[in-house]
Amino acid sequence: MKTKLTERNADTLSAPKTGGRKSGGVNSYYRDIEVTGFALRVGAGGARFWIIEYTLGKRQRTYVIGKRELYTVAAARTKAKELLGGVAQGIDPAESRREAVAAQTGREGAPTFRELYDKWLAEVGIHKKSASHDRSSRKKFANFENKRAREITSGQIEAVLAGLRDTPIAANRALALIKTVCRWGERKHHLESDPAKGIERPHKENQREWYLSRTELDELYYALDAHEDKVGANAIKLLVWTGARLREVLHAKWHQFDFERGRFSKGETKSGSKVTIPLDAPALDLLREMKRTATSEWVFPSRTKPTVPRWDVDNVWHPVRKALAAVRAELGDMHIHDLRHVYATALLVSGASEASIAPLLGHKSTAMTKRYAHTSPDYLAAERAKLTRALAPPAPKRIAPPTSKRGRKVVAR
Numbered sequence: 001m002k003t004k005l006t007e008r009n010a011d012t013l014s015a016p017k018t019g020g021r022k023s024g025g026v027n028s029y030y031r032d033i034e035v036t037g038f039a040l041r042v043g044a045g046g047a048r049f050w051i052i053e054y055t056l057g058k059r060q061r062t063y064v065i066g067k068r069e070l071y072t073v074a075a076a077r078t079k080a081k082e083l084l085g086g087v088a089q090g091i092d093p094a095e096s097r098r099e100a101v102a103a104q105t106g107r108e109g110a111p112t113f114r115e116l117y118d119k120w121l122a123e124v125g126i127h128k129k130s131a132s133h134d135r136s137s138r139k140k141f142a143n144f145e146n147k148r149a150r151e152i153t154s155g156q157i158e159a160v161l162a163g164l165r166d167t168p169i170a171a172n173r174a175l176a177l178i179k180t181v182c183r184w185g186e187r188k189h190h191l192e193s194d195p196a197k198g199i200e201r202p203h204k205e206n207q208r209e210w211y212l213s214r215t216e217l218d219e220l221y222y223a224l225d226a227h228e229d230k231v232g233a234n235a236i237k238l239l240v241w242t243g244a245r246l247r248e249v250l251h252a253k254w255h256q257f258d259f260e261r262g263r264f265s266k267g268e269t270k271s272g273s274k275v276t277i278p279l280d281a282p283a284l285d286l287l288r289e290m291k292r293t294a295t296s297e298w299v300f301p302s303r304t305k306p307t308v309p310r311w312d313v314d315n316v317w318h319p320v321r322k323a324l325a326a327v328r329a330e331l332g333d334m335h336i337h338d339l340r341h342v343y344a345t346a347l348l349v350s351g352a353s354e355a356s357i358a359p360l361l362g363h364k365s366t367a368m369t370k371r372y373a374h375t376s377p378d379y380l381a382a383e384r385a386k387l388t389r390a391l392a393p394p395a396p397k398r399i400a401p402p403t404s405k406r407g408r409k410v411v412a413r
Helices: 073-088 093-104 113-123 131-141 154-162 168-187 214-226 230-242 246-250 281-291 314-327 329-333 336-349 354-361 377-390
Strands: 027-032 038-043 048-056 059-067 263-268 274-278
Touching: 038 073, 048 073, 059 073, 059 093, 073 093, 113 131, 113 168, 131 168, 154 168, 214 230, 214 314, 230 246, 230 281, 230 314, 230 336, 314 329, 336 354
Parallel strands: none
Antiparallel strands: 027 038, 038 048, 048 059, 263 274
């Protein structure tokens, strides 16, 4: 609440009821009407602190000036004016205090993990396609984000991973991320050593190998053709025929398609390279048919707002996957991204080399391509049959029946 803070009421303003969550959690805030941003914070236990509340950049922050008994109202208000004046010039009092403490303790320039993470993100991570995800992933390390990065131990990192045991893949990704940040910090001399070094993945991941037999591929097309959302079904068909990532297809615009030359310019892919791939007849025919009735610059506009692209095709994929599971049970776990595996495997069994498959998938090297292109059991059986014929023993020789001296065959009786 707002009030004029005085020497008298500074000691009598009421504390919040224990457990209350209004007006700032378990604290009560009494904001001064004379100096905007200056306030008295009263805790449930009666502790009283002079504070300032300010916004720097897009973040709202609170800075503690000191305990009530250490400052008179006039002194605290003067200090608040001084600090808020600095804020107006872009000076963060909290950051200034951290630097002063670091200098006094001989740790000047030693960043907290949060600061280290932000430095890494600003220099390296911001250029990654996953930058927004990496930015939000920092909250996984909230237990020690305000701790000096040099003081973080491998045990603290392992404790974070243990807390993610119910989401094993997320735990593995969190470890990979913190390893990347710590290696960078060590190279930049922010860390004396890498605390994540030597920590093994908490969970083993089995490589997903996906392929569709001819029968299963036919079932996929039958299910897509039967679905009422034809536009969503067309998007999935294009994923099968191009091997593109979901966002590359759903966020594609018409100008990215060259119908005369049969090309799809995917723009900058996840690997950071610009990729243009050829389109075959089924894909071109489908796109031409869609183009005739198109009213948006997006090939797959949102169903509710045509000025923005569609976000997903889950409403189509889920029933299609259920239909595939009826043919082969394990296909019930198939993700839509796994269609890239299907595309790469089809190229491989058709005779394409990994070197030629890599650019079609937008990979910079064949190392990643090997994780996508697999050999299906049917293909292996056909190839093994060729080996069987190549290694087959010779046919048994025919032994001519004995003949008499006159050249007549001798018939046994």
